[in-house]
Amino acid sequence: MTPEDALREIRAREDQTTDAALGPVPRWYLVSVAVLLCAVGAVPDYVSGCLPYQAAGIALLLVLSVISNRSRTARLRRSRYTNRSALLVLSMMAAMITAFIGLYVVASLADWSHPSTIGAAAMALAWVLMTPWLNRAMKATLRREP
Amino acid sequence: MEEGFDEFIHVPARLSIVALLAPAEWVEFRFLRETIGTSDSALSKQITALENAGYVAVRKERSGTARRTLVRLTDHGHAAFAAHAAALERIVGTARQRP
Numbered sequence: 001m002t003p004e005d006a007l008r009e010i011r012a013r014e015d016q017t018t019d020a021a022l023g024p025v026p027r028w029y030l031v032s033v034a035v036l037l038c039a040v041g042a043v044p045d046y047v048s049g050c051l052p053y054q055a056a057g058i059a060l061l062l063v064l065s066v067i068s069n070r071s072r073t074a075r076l077r078r079s080r081y082t083n084r085s086a087l088l089v090l091s092m093m094a095a096m097i098t099a100f101i102g103l104y105v106v107a108s109l110a111d112w113s114h115p116s117t118i119g120a121a122a123m124a125l126a127w128v129l130m131t132p133w134l135n136r137a138m139k140a141t142l143r144r145e146p
Numbered sequence: 147m148e149e150g151f152d153e154f155i156h157v158p159a160r161l162s163i164v165a166l167l168a169p170a171e172w173v174e175f176r177f178l179r180e181t182i183g184t185s186d187s188a189l190s191k192q193i194t195a196l197e198n199a200g201y202v203a204v205r206k207e208r209s210g211t212a213r214r215t216l217v218r219l220t221d222h223g224h225a226a227f228a229a230h231a232a233a234l235e236r237i238v239g240t241a242r243q244r245p
Contacts, residue, residue: 001158003237010231013165016181070209073177074170
């Protein structure tokens with residue numbers, strides 16, 4: 001094997017591992033997290049003293065991510081993640097929080113009923129729409145071959 | 147021979163395995179087998195050779211009724227692979243500079 005072929009092989013193989021480690025996001029995970037986000041965000045509209053319920057929802061979210069991670073066939077080393085990949089994750093989180101707060105404020109100002117539910121639904125929708133985007137963007141960032 | 151060039155890793159079957167392991171904390175044996183397109187026994191043979199050389203570590207894990215085998219590069223394996231890749235880059239770079 002020539003050195004050039006070897007380098008090409010290394011890059012192609014590394015990209016295969018990156019692809020396997022990053023996705024695609026299982027549909028059950030996408031839907032379950034969306035439902036949980038909706039529930040956790042909407043609880044204040046229906047229950048007073050909602051903190052325990054929200055804490056339970058967040059714990060369930062963590063359990064789901066552990067299960068989802070275990071179903072992966074490869075996990076990337078932390079050192080592979082770059083500042084750009086961290087920025088992508090933060091951008092998505094910011095978009096989700098903005099969707100929640102934005103819709104919540106609009107619904108409250110407009111005096112609509114269930115403002116938390118509306119905000120939570122917007123946040124869940126942002127999650128569902130942006131996760132495939134984040135997945136593609138992360139792969140593009142971490143792949144070695146152009 | 148270029149410094150860092152590792153003839154043991156450079157064998158095509160082993161280079162593919164090590165390159166697949168390099169970016170990962172761990173990968174499943176099944177993933178290696180399916181990606182490389184080889185048999186269980188052929189892959190096991192190469193993994194054992196790499197394990198004996200101290201380049202990879204193998205761990206078996208049980209989750210529920212399923213069992214899976216996880217493979218990872220050791221620190222020694224990472225260092226050897228990084229040095230080998232750097233040596234390849236230098237060889238290719240030098241060859242390109244020649245008129």
